Amino acid sequence: MPRDDPDTRAALIRSGVEVLTEQGFTASGIDGILRRVGVPKGSFYYYFDSKEAFGHAVMAHYAAYFAAKLDRHLLDASRPPLQRLEAFVDDARAGMARHDFRRGCLVGNLGQEVGGLPESYRRRLRETLADWQRRVAVCLREAQSGGELAEAADCERLAEAFWIGWEGAVMRARLEGDARPLDTFLATYLEGLPR
Numbered sequence: 001m002p003r004d005d006p007d008t009r010a011a012l013i014r015s016g017v018e019v020l021t022e023q024g025f026t027a028s029g030i031d032g033i034l035r036r037v038g039v040p041k042g043s044f045y046y047y048f049d050s051k052e053a054f055g056h057a058v059m060a061h062y063a064a065y066f067a068a069k070l071d072r073h074l075l076d077a078s079r080p081p082l083q084r085l086e087a088f089v090d091d092a093r094a095g096m097a098r099h100d101f102r103r104g105c106l107v108g109n110l111g112q113e114v115g116g117l118p119e120s121y122r123r124r125l126r127e128t129l130a131d132w133q134r135r136v137a138v139c140l141r142e143a144q145s146g147g148e149l150a151e152a153a154d155c156e157r158l159a160e161a162f163w164i165g166w167e168g169a170v171m172r173a174r175l176e177g178d179a180r181p182l183d184t185f186l187a188t189y190l191e192g193l194p195r
Helices: 008-023 030-038 041-047 051-072 081-098 106-112 117-143 156-178 179-194
Strands: none
Touching: 008 030, 008 051, 008 106, 030 041, 041 081, 051 081, 051 106, 051 117, 081 117, 081 156, 081 179, 106 156, 106 179, 117 156, 156 179
């Protein structure tokens, strides 16, 4: 039996994020993830009860990582709020380019496969998107307080629209192997905000 090694568990989760952001859940086999980490298959089930439990661990890790990335940009008081959204997009664009547009958003990838995934994943994906939406809404309310957005702007709806459009832009950027869809989305989103 393998020893309880948090580093091995963490390495499996990191490898899972890499594979699932490139291939999605259905196409990803546990064997490829294990080979990347150098862990025998029998050991996988020491760290995770099932592929479904592994998926939950990967989603939780990704959600926390991405929330921290959002906070780094959206809470940056040195910039006006709408520039914070631009900084987030710039960072994401650089990340996608660094991986030659092979990787997308884990939540977006899994959302496209949701019909073939365990029902518990749907709930987790919705919770993650709702969390990200709340973070953008806070930034938009700050923009509203500072006069960058109209007083009547519905920041909750605008935050939801951001994520709906963003996930489509990420998918299209992967398809085209180019950042242009990200830039088009952001420019159109910002132009459409009520001022």
